[in-house]
Amino acid sequence: MQQNNGIDKSQMISFAVLCLVLFGFMFYFQNKQSKEEQLKAQEQKIEQVKNAVKQTQASNINPNVTPGAIQTARLNSKELNLEFSSLGGQVSKVQLSEYKAYNHKTDNADLPLYLIDKKNSNYGFQFKDKTGKVINTKDLVFTPAANGNTLTMTANYNGAVIEFIYTLLPKYTLDFKVRTKGLAAVTSDNKADFIWDYSVRNLEKGRAQEQSHSEFSYAFNNYKDYDYDGRTEMNEEKETLNWIGVKQQFFSSVIEAKNGFTQSKGNQEAIEEGEYLKKLNFEGFVQMTGSELNQDFTWYFMPLDLPLLKSYDKNFDEILPLGWSFIGWMNRGFFMPMYNIIAEWGLTAGWVIFLMTIIVKLILSPIMYKQHKLSAMMKVIRPEIDEVNAKLKDADPMKKQQATMEIYRKAGVNQMAGCLPALVQIPIFYALFRFFPNFIDLRGKGFWFAKDLTAYDDLIKLPFKIPFLGDHLSVFALACTIVILIYTVMTSGNMQQPQQEGMPNMKVLMYIFPITFLFFLNTSASGLSWYYFVSNAINILIILVIKYVILDEKKIHAQIQANKEKPKAEGKFQKRMREMMEKAQEQQKYQESQKNKKK
Incomplete structure (x- = not known):
């Protein structure tokens, strides 16, 4: 048996x-x-009072600008709470009000979720004036004027007027128009260089996992093609990018250019510890007409929710790394x-x-x-x-x-x-x-x-x-x-x-x-x-x-x-295996006979 x-x-x-x-x-x-969560909930209330959000001092942003010159403005919706800085006329805070970030102190997701905060995002348009001096809008001081859900930021440079017009829309969307008047008297450039520096904030518990999911993502060929880059450098100088985004594990910050970014390149660097996971830098050109910069953009600060991403019809659903082909x-x-x-x-x-x-x-x-x-x-x-x-x-x-x-x-x-x-x-x-x-x-x-x-x-x-x-x-x-x-x-x-x-x-x-x-x-x-x-x-x-x-x-x-x-009856696989073994045996016998002849 x-x-x-x-x-x-x-x-x-x-x-x-x-x-x-x-x-x-x-x-x-x-x-x-x-039981532990009940105790932590009490500690959390005390901690939130202690860690109330502090106002950013202008002297920490740019030492050449006096604190009184910096103003902030806000636009709010059910989904987004946005803050804008007059220095650079850019978005300085982005909070997704319906989501929470992980708190390492309490081991719970109980913190406000900010994609942008504490200067981790910095963008602007760069060009040269007729003397060859490099000008970047992120260094200019704008004046904010709010009207409902629209905010107009206006700056002057040597007689030229630069306007950034932001309109907060539903579905995590911020319309962004750039308008200039008199810029042709200042510059002869036919394109402006859009530069975006972004440090990815640690929002989830698994740092290594979230870091590995943080990368560039972008679409081109009239939104039909999608690519991503989690390596050190990205280079798409031959393609016109419809949008470029910084993807995190569950959220993404994306800017869409209606006429596209050309000669795009970027690099990224992992940050081993602390509040941030990765530092990413992007550079791409946008067209100027008659040396005037009049272009339309759209910012998206969105959760990576598949139905939401599909609803935009801009190939955003590819941002979700669900696997290629049959796996996806x-x-x-x-x-x-x-x-x-x-x-x-x-x-x-x-x-x-x-x-x-x-x-x-x-x-x-x-x-x-x-x-x-x-x-x-x-x-x-x-x-x-x-x-x-x-x-x-x-x-x-x-x-x-x-x-x-x-x-x-x-x-x-x-x-x-x-x-x-x-x-x-x-x-x-x-x-x-x-x-x-x-x-x-x-x-x-x-x-x-x-x-x-x-x-x-x-x-x-x-x-x-x-x-x-x-x-x-x-x-x-x-x-x-x-x-x-x-x-x-x-x-x-x-x-x-x-x-x-x-x-x-x-x-x-x-x-x-x-x-x-x-x-x-x-x-x-x-x-x-x-x-x-x-x-x-x-x-x-x-x-x-x-x-x-x-x-x-x-x-x-x-x-x-x-x-x-x-x-x-022999199966095909069994027949093939038998034939291979027989050939191997014949080869072995032949090699042995050759050795015997030499002896």
């Missing part, structure tokens, strides 16, 4: 106990967290709609993900069933394979492999069928890797001890940093690693080990994989870890049900014996 290499009833009980312990552990810390289609056409439909039932985000996992598993269940049936069949014929390996112990490895494949062929076992589930799940994994940290509907949604499913949970804090792991341990990542390890133990029992010397032990490699997975998941979105915890726990239950309820090893053995009696 062949020894059972799978999991017995005592192991089933152990697995059930482990799951209960994990769920109990999660509920315990959920209650603990609620899965997120846009399957995972996002499925999440929204289930969320309408009133469930919390964590349970929505739980049901999503079950639905995906049901869809993949026919493939999973075939995989586990194949595993059971391989287990039944394992004694015959061991017998062949024992008989051909001293034979050529190629001959052993041929004998093994002959057993598979006669039994009707197609080894390649076991690769199909893995191939199917690779695009799903990558799609979810893109989905969880970029789906704004999950932002700030907590579940158990994870306060934000788009960031890691750090319930277990370490007093030191571990390379590639950080200064914390994610409980969701640990739980996911444990179930992957259990699943690996259960599925690797029937794996045939390589007979050739020097070949690595595949079982050992498979056991190492879950451990390396911990390093990957520990700083990733906790929603992703929770999904794969549930997914692999379901895999384990499926194996147990198939093993003890659905599949009968005696029947499988009888089926295999019946298959052996029938003439079995």
Whole structure:
């Protein structure tokens, strides 16, 4: 009787106990967290009073301008609270009033969310006067005049009048018109250089994750084509950009030029710590007519919400990094709609993900069933394979492999069928890797001890940093690693080990994989870890049900014996493998005969 290499009833009980312990552990810390949040809420009120927003002193902005010369003006809507500085006539503060930023002190998203504040954005138009002196509008002092939702900023330079006309519109939009009069008497230039310096503010919990998502994004070819650049430099000198934006994990600041930016270039530099994540600099030219600068622009300070981005019809939806081609289609056409439909039932985000996992598993269940049936069949014929390996112990490895494949062929076992589930799940994994940290509907949604499913949970804090792991341990990542390890133990029992010397032990490699997975998941979105915890726990239950309820090893053995009696046609893959092995054997025999002749 062949020894059972799978999991017995005592192991089933152990697995059930482990799951209960994990769920109990999660509920315990959920209650603990609620008490901590009440205390933090009281501390937060005190902290907000202490950290009231201070007015920026003009002497800190430009030492050449007296403090009294700087004025501020405001435009407000339901979505945006904007402040403008008369120095440069530019937007100096942008608050998205419907969103909150993460507070490292309270470990909660309870701060006002500013995309622009404390001089992290600086822009202006640069040209030369007729003496060759470089003039930049960001250095000029403008006079503000408000009328309803429109603000006109006016500056004078050597008799020329420069107007910046801002109009606050719905949908996170700020219309921006530039008008000049008499500029032709000052300059002979036919184009102005738009220069924008922007430092990305840290708004989310996962710094490394948010930093990796911060980059240039832009459209060209009449809004039809989109590109992005997260590297050190960007260079699009041959294209006319319709808009250029600085993308963050969930928000973006974009300026659209109605007649486009030409000869565009930029660079970016990561900031390792502090309030900012990256420093980006952009430079592009806009046309001047008769040395007058009369151009229309639009600013967008917007959340990266897919329906909102699509509504602009400017290819903004490409800013969301949901994956290329089929991967992006899965997120846009399957995972996002499925999440929204289930969320309408009133469930919390964590349970929505739980049901999503079950639905995906049901869809993949026919493939999973075939995989586990194949595993059971391989287990039944394992004694015959061991017998062949024992008989051909001293034979050529190629001959052993041929004998093994002959057993598979006669039994009707197609080894390649076991690769199909893995191939199917690779695009799903990558799609979810893109989905969880970029789906704004999950932002700030907590579940158990994870306060934000788009960031890691750090319930277990370490007093030191571990390379590639950080200064914390994610409980969701640990739980996911444990179930992957259990699943690996259960599925690797029937794996045939390589007979050739020097070949690595595949079982050992498979056991190492879950451990390396911990390093990957520990700083990733906790929603992703929770999904794969549930997914692999379901895999384990499926194996147990198939093993003890659905599949009968005696029947499988009888089926295999019946298959052996029938003439079995070779499959294309099996035929190709046999032909390759035969050629390899002939080549080996030829090489040996040549060596004997030389002797």
